[in-house]
Amino acid sequence: MRTPDANAGMRLVDLELDLDVFAGPFDLLLTLILREEIDLLEVDLAEIVIAYIDHLERRGELELEAATEFLVLIAALLELKSRLLLPGVEPEMIELDPGEAAEELLVRLLDAHRYRATAAYLQGRLASQSGHRFRSAPPPAALRRAVLPDATAVYDPAMLAAAIGGLLRIPEPVDVRHITVPKVTVAERLAHLRALLRRGGFSFDEAVARADRVTVAVTLFALLELHKRGEATWTQDEPFGDILIERPATVQAGRLTVAR
Amino acid sequence: MSQDLEQTLEALLFLSSEPVHAAVFAEATGAELHEVVTGLERLREHYEFERRGLVLRELAGGYALSTHPDTEPAARRLLARPRTPPLTPAQAETLAIVAYLQPVSRPEIARIRGVNAESAASTLLEREMIEEAGRSQFGAVLYRTTDLFLKLFGLGSLQELPDIATFDPAPEVEAELRERLLRAGEARASAIPGP
Amino acid sequence: MSQDLEQTLEALLFLSSEPVHAAVFAEATGAELHEVVTGLERLREHYEFERRGLVLRELAGGYALSTHPDTEPAARRLLARPRTPPLTPAQAETLAIVAYLQPVSRPEIARIRGVNAESAASTLLEREMIEEAGRSQFGAVLYRTTDLFLKLFGLGSLQELPDIATFDPAPEVEAELRERLLRAGEARASAIPGP
Numbered sequence: 001m002r003t004p005d006a007n008a009g010m011r012l013v014d015l016e017l018d019l020d021v022f023a024g025p026f027d028l029l030l031t032l033i034l035r036e037e038i039d040l041l042e043v044d045l046a047e048i049v050i051a052y053i054d055h056l057e058r059r060g061e062l063e064l065e066a067a068t069e070f071l072v073l074i075a076a077l078l079e080l081k082s083r084l085l086l087p088g089v090e091p092e093m094i095e096l097d098p099g100e101a102a103e104e105l106l107v108r109l110l111d112a113h114r115y116r117a118t119a120a121y122l123q124g125r126l127a128s129q130s131g132h133r134f135r136s137a138p139p140p141a142a143l144r145r146a147v148l149p150d151a152t153a154v155y156d157p158a159m160l161a162a163a164i165g166g167l168l169r170i171p172e173p174v175d176v177r178h179i180t181v182p183k184v185t186v187a188e189r190l191a192h193l194r195a196l197l198r199r200g201g202f203s204f205d206e207a208v209a210r211a212d213r214v215t216v217a218v219t220l221f222a223l224l225e226l227h228k229r230g231e232a233t234w235t236q237d238e239p240f241g242d243i244l245i246e247r248p249a250t251v252q253a254g255r256l257t258v259a260r
Numbered sequence: 261m262s263q264d265l266e267q268t269l270e271a272l273l274f275l276s277s278e279p280v281h282a283a284v285f286a287e288a289t290g291a292e293l294h295e296v297v298t299g300l301e302r303l304r305e306h307y308e309f310e311r312r313g314l315v316l317r318e319l320a321g322g323y324a325l326s327t328h329p330d331t332e333p334a335a336r337r338l339l340a341r342p343r344t345p346p347l348t349p350a351q352a353e354t355l356a357i358v359a360y361l362q363p364v365s366r367p368e369i370a371r372i373r374g375v376n377a378e379s380a381a382s383t384l385l386e387r388e389m390i391e392e393a394g395r396s397q398f399g400a401v402l403y404r405t406t407d408l409f410l411k412l413f414g415l416g417s418l419q420e421l422p423d424i425a426t427f428d429p430a431p432e433v434e435a436e437l438r439e440r441l442l443r444a445g446e447a448r449a450s451a452i453p454g455p
Numbered sequence: 456m457s458q459d460l461e462q463t464l465e466a467l468l469f470l471s472s473e474p475v476h477a478a479v480f481a482e483a484t485g486a487e488l489h490e491v492v493t494g495l496e497r498l499r500e501h502y503e504f505e506r507r508g509l510v511l512r513e514l515a516g517g518y519a520l521s522t523h524p525d526t527e528p529a530a531r532r533l534l535a536r537p538r539t540p541p542l543t544p545a546q547a548e549t550l551a552i553v554a555y556l557q558p559v560s561r562p563e564i565a566r567i568r569g570v571n572a573e574s575a576a577s578t579l580l581e582r583e584m585i586e587e588a589g590r591s592q593f594g595a596v597l598y599r600t601t602d603l604f605l606k607l608f609g610l611g612s613l614q615e616l617p618d619i620a621t622f623d624p625a626p627e628v629e630a631e632l633r634e635r636l637l638r639a640g641e642a643r644a645s646a647i648p649g650p
Contacts, residue, residue: 068568075566109632110624111567117622118555119547122608129609130539131524132510137277139470140326143335148407153414154344157422160413163349163356165427167372168440170447264525270508271526272533274469280533288533313465330459331466338467338475338483 015055015070019047026052030073040081049074072112076105184215189222197232197247204234204243265291265299266306273303279321344387344412354380355389358403359421361438363393365400372445460486460494461501468498474517474606515605516612539607549575550584554604555619558588558597 015026021042022029029048032038052070138144196202204223208216223245226232236243268289272280282300286293300323304316314325327335347355350373357369370376381403384390389412393404405418415421424437463484467475477495481488495518499511502523509520522530542550549572552564564572576598579585584607588599605612624632 072568106629106633108567110629113624113628113632114619114622115548115551115555115567116544117624118551118619119542119544121617121622122551122554123542123544123547125608126539126542129607131527132512132521132609133271133275133527133530133534134472134519134521134606135274135277135469136472138472139335139339143332143470144339148411150340151408151411153412155347155413157413157415157420159347159352160356160359161422161424161427163352164360164424164437164441167353167357168424168428168444170444267506267508267523268526268529271522272508272529274509274520274522275530275534284533288529290529311462313462313467314469325469327466327469328462331463334463334483334485335466335470338479339470 015052017048017051019044019051030077033077040077043077043081045074045078045081068112068116069109072108073105076108184218186218186222186225189215189219190225193219193222193226193232193245197226197245201244201246204245207245265289265295266303269296269299269303273316273323273325276324279319279324281322284322348380350375350380351383355384355405355409357441358384358390359405359409359418360424361441362404362418363396363402365396365398365402367400368442369403372441374445374448460484460490461498464491464494464498468511468518468520471519474514474519474602476517480518512609513611514609515602519606543575545572545575546578550579550600550604553579553585553598554600554613554616557599558591559599560591560595560597562595564598 017024017026017029019029022032022038026048029038029043033040033043052074056067193207196207204220207223208219211219223232223234223243227234230248232245233248234243234245269285272285272288282293282296285291285300286296289296291299300316306312307314307316313328313331315328317324317326353373354369357372358364361368366378366381369381381390385392385403388406389409390403391406393402396402409415410417464480467480467483477488477491480486480495481491484491486494495511501507502509502511508523508526510523512519512521545568548568549564552567553559556563561572561576564576576585580587580598583601584604585598586601588597591597600613604610610616623629
């Protein structure tokens with residue numbers, strides 16, 4: 001039914017990319033990623049999406065099937081990439097070899113195809129039923145009137161008193177005094193952490209002692225920033241354990257060697 | 261062709277909840293008016309002579325199908341069974357307000373509950389646990405409970421409604437129940453942050 | 456008696472807007488279940504052999520009358536609207552996934568479709584083709600199909616849906632997808648470039 005050339009679904013190969021790490025057709029990039037010849041971490045997926053949108057604009061039409069397929073592929077890539085960005089969360093997923101990654105993408109694509117076919121079946125089925133109409137008029141009121149003698153006690157009257165009791169309860173006024181406008185900034189916390197670093201290593205708990213939750217969050221954000229800039233490194237022996245922060249042992253040509 | 265017309269007329273009558281004029285059928289089927297009238301007559305005879313469960317009746321507004329009077333007892337047994345699924349919290353609250361404050365208007369119920377009572381009240385009306393009881397001085401429909409309500413709750417009369425003191429969180433407050441419910445409802449409404 | 460039963464069943468079917476179980480008819484008519492089933496079967500044959508405008512159908516686990524599809528053009532002219540608006544591709548895909556995987560969560564639907572299912576699911580909920588069916592262990596709302604879905608799609612039960620394997624992509628499609636995933640690069644490298 002499908003031939004490898006000349007059909008709507010194949011038009012994805014027309015998508016030419018010009019990225020920092022790669023220039024060429026989209027499916028070649030996909031192949032190279034799956035074979036780990038290009039590091040997925042280095043690929044800016046947003047750039048691919050923008051290229052695809054430009055591509056659509058140039059064509060002046062939206063090919064639904066090709067668009068769906070592109071979305072499935074890019075979503076699968078995004079998920080793979082997000083797993084790579086979160087080391088330690090699912091270690092077995094990082095071990096995914098190119099064959100397995102391709103297999104996973106293939107399963108996705110097959111599922112998408114399968115349910116697209118099912119959808120077409122359901123649409124056809126609904127259309128084939130359109131000649132069957134049902135009467136929607138309510139039955140005559142005279143026939144519907146409940147017959148009193150048939151009725152038996154099925155509800156507990158206490159339910160009514162309980163409902164009224166609940167409605168009589170006047171709610172506690174909401175206390176909003178504890179909500180304060182957070183004034184802490186990343187810049188302040190960066191300065192704080194740098195000051196601590198100058199004294200040598202420190203623990204995260206120490207850095208946020210007696211701070212409120214917003215300050216803790218902003219401090220963590222500042223710490224990530226320090227790490228990104230190569231100014232700090234950290235170790236955490238166990239999940240939810242304290243984090244020890246130190247200056248990197250050595251800094252070589254901007255690349256970071258983690259001190260252990 | 262005429263069998264087809266009779267078939268089509270039967271389907272159109274089945275779908276119509278109100279009586280329909282022969283001229284309307286003529287337009288829908290593309291047949292002549294006299295053909296439609298003949299078709300309807302044959303349909304009427306079919307139901308009558310074959311002793312079907314349906315009857316074709318000519319009313320002021322046109323033609324309509326209805327069920328044969330002989331089937332009425334079975335129809336009642338099918339349709340008039342009291343439907344008594346468990347009440348949702350919204351329905352229980354609405355019903356309790358009507359039971360204790362009757363007659364009470366829908367806007368008042370909404371004020372006490374702090375939320376719209378539209379759908380709960382409709383369900384209770386449909387299940388014949390509450391009914392309309394005239395209008396308030398501002399024109400709002402008033403509700404009261406029905407005899408079926410008493411029956412379904414095993415109550416001899418409204419005087420047998422449980423004393424709310426056992427469920428009342430603030431029994432020391434001496435005030436009219438209605439006033440206190442409204443005050444609590446307003447407090448609830450103002451406690452919910454507005455949009 | 457049996458003519459009476461058939462007559463009564465016809466009237467009860469006419470009055471019921473939703474499919475009704477044979478057991479409910481047995482209760483309403485006072486007849487035995489097997490008599491009801493036989494009566495319904497004879498009614499079905501009557502509509503079919505006498506070419507009536509109505510059809511007796513088994514839907515969503517019960518029995519319901521509908522109009523004969525031959526009468527659809529006239530019904531459309533009379534009621535001036537199509538019976539059920541068609542589904543968009545996104546709605547149909549979402550419905551397909553719910554029908555086959557139920558109960559299924561929205562994120563799972565999105566994962567299979569590769570795109571957000573928000574708006575399609577809302578429309579299907581609004582059209583009452585799907586409904587909520589509790590929550591998953593992660594708190595996501597689960598969906599299942601409704602009886603209205605079965606009714607609209609002419610199904611007696613979910614078992615009547617074709618085996619999902621029926622919709623497996625053809626082997627050559629699967630081979631082609633595999634090919635594209637792994638060998639498109641090579642193929643392109645050796646082929647003449649350009650669209």
